Structure formats: structure tokens, C-alpha cells
Amino acid sequence: MRTGLVMEGGAMRGMFTCGVIDVFMEHDIEFDGGAGISAGAVFGCNYKSRQPGRAIRYNKTYCRDPRYCSIRSLIRTGDLYGADFCYRELPDELDIFDREAFRENPMEFFMGATDVRTGEAVYHKCTDGGVKDLLWMRASASMPIVSRPVVIDGYLLLDGGIVDGVPFAYMEEQGYDRNVIILTRPAGYRKKKSSILPLMKLILREYPNVTEAMAVRHERYNAQMSAIEEREKAGMALVIRPPFALPIARTEKDPRKLEEVYQIGRQEGNRRLKEVEAFLAQKH
Numbered sequence: 001m002r003t004g005l006v007m008e009g010g011a012m013r014g015m016f017t018c019g020v021i022d023v024f025m026e027h028d029i030e031f032d033g034g035a036g037i038s039a040g041a042v043f044g045c046n047y048k049s050r051q052p053g054r055a056i057r058y059n060k061t062y063c064r065d066p067r068y069c070s071i072r073s074l075i076r077t078g079d080l081y082g083a084d085f086c087y088r089e090l091p092d093e094l095d096i097f098d099r100e101a102f103r104e105n106p107m108e109f110f111m112g113a114t115d116v117r118t119g120e121a122v123y124h125k126c127t128d129g130g131v132k133d134l135l136w137m138r139a140s141a142s143m144p145i146v147s148r149p150v151v152i153d154g155y156l157l158l159d160g161g162i163v164d165g166v167p168f169a170y171m172e173e174q175g176y177d178r179n180v181i182i183l184t185r186p187a188g189y190r191k192k193k194s195s196i197l198p199l200m201k202l203i204l205r206e207y208p209n210v211t212e213a214m215a216v217r218h219e220r221y222n223a224q225m226s227a228i229e230e231r232e233k234a235g236m237a238l239v240i241r242p243p244f245a246l247p248i249a250r251t252e253k254d255p256r257k258l259e260e261v262y263q264i265g266r267q268e269g270n271r272r273l274k275e276v277e278a279f280l281a282q283k284h
Helices: 011-026 039-048 054-062 071-077 083-094 099-104 131-140 168-173 197-203 208-215 217-233 255-271 273-281
Strands: 003-007 033-037 108-115 120-125 150-152 155-159 178-182 237-240
Touching: 003 011, 003 039, 003 168, 011 039, 011 054, 011 178, 011 255, 011 273, 033 039, 033 168, 039 054, 039 099, 039 108, 039 131, 054 083, 054 255, 071 083, 083 131, 108 131, 108 168, 108 208, 131 150, 131 155, 168 178, 168 217, 178 273, 197 208, 208 217, 217 237, 237 273, 255 273
Parallel strands: 003 033, 003 178, 033 108, 178 237
Antiparallel strands: 108 120, 108 155, 150 155
16 A cells, blocks of 8 residues: 545645644654645645745745735736745745755655646646746646746646645545545535636636636535545545634735644644554555
């Protein structure tokens, strides 16, 4: 059996995921592979580079920096989250992303994005944490309307959560049959139809396939939640969720709120730690 770590997106709800995975890393929990969507990719990559504390640290430090996330950045560059700052200056100069550790760790790491032209999910296996991998991370986290589509490998890409909010099925297809799934919504949550759909249809009118995918996003997501619950009941997957709706905005700029949600994740990680260890040990 192969063990996998699957991480949902959700913008700054991802601080919950950071808390959980930091606890795992501090206790030397290892996975054969991992997959993330959007924030799950951008923050989850630190698992492969073995850098607990990095994501919460740089988010608290730069959350109020207009180069990181701001309307000014959106107006000037077309990206709410500044692409050059987030995917070059920050990992290369300000809070170094350990590419050597990332490259040497045998853990496979995948991320998903949405092909704007086809409206389908596409996936990338990271290799070295270099420029191409970070470009895929940017694509996976490029939220519709507030981000420019990312051109890479012949694709035109936006946020992976449009089509595949939680990539557990993709991991199963890759042979990962014992997955720990970290969600950023509490038990029983179901998504409603997006309120930004009319605006998205206007802005992306040249790409009807992606707007059609957005129109049924809630249906796909809710079907995923039902499938995850079935796997959980059958003992095929271990699911970690927030105990309640997280008190945080999608683009949270209050370091105290970021820390609060991070600590909720740490509490859940510690509370479920023995259970996770037992679940992963069953592969032998």
C-alpha cells in the first residue's frame, strides 16, 4: 500500500492545514506522496521540503504587505496576489524555500489546476521546486476574476479548485490507496452555487468551457464530500476537518487571525496524531 497526504484549498483557511501538517512534520510522519489544490499546493509543498513553520511565518509577516496581496496589486498587475513577490522574491530571498531538501525528499508531490480552454483538471508532478514547479503552484492558486490565467506547458490555467477541490481520486488513480485527507471546512459542509458566476462568464466569455465548469462546481464539490465520507466510514481514508467554521477571511490580513486558525489546525493535528500513525502503519 502507498500512503498519501491530500490537501484541500480554501485561501487563508489553509492556515488550518498548515497547523496540521506542521505537527505531522514535527513528529516525523512520512507519506509516500502528497497532493494539493490551490492553497493546499502552495502551503503543502513545505511538507516535501520539510519546512515546518514556514507558511505561517511568511503569511503573518507579509499579509499586510501590498506586494503580497492587495487591490493595488490587482490593478497594477492583474493579480490580487502579486506573482513576482509571491513566487520569486518571497521563496528566493525573503523566506527561502529549501529546493535542495524538496528535490532530495523521495515523497512525490502533485498539484492540480484547471485548463481554461477545456474546463478540465490537469495535474503536475513536482520535481525540484524550481521555476516551473512554482509556476504550477501559482496556476493552481490563481483564483478566477482576481488572477490572470497562467500559461505553462501549452495550457492556460486557473485555480484547480474550479474542477477538483480535493484531489483524493487523482491520488487513488496514482496508486495511493491509504490517504490522509485534510479539509478546510467542517463536517457536513456543502457548497452552494457561486455568486460570482455572472461576472466570471463576462470576464472569461472567450472560454465557455471553464465557465460551464464553474456553474457546476458546487455539484462536483458536494459529490466529492459524499465520496470522502464513504471512504472515511469504510476505513479507506482518514479525514481531518476543522471542528467548526474557521473564523478567517479568504484574504485575511490580521496576523492574529492567521495564528488563531493555525493553532486550531495544530490542535486537531495533535488530537488525531496517534490515529494517523496507526492508520499509516496499516500499510505494512
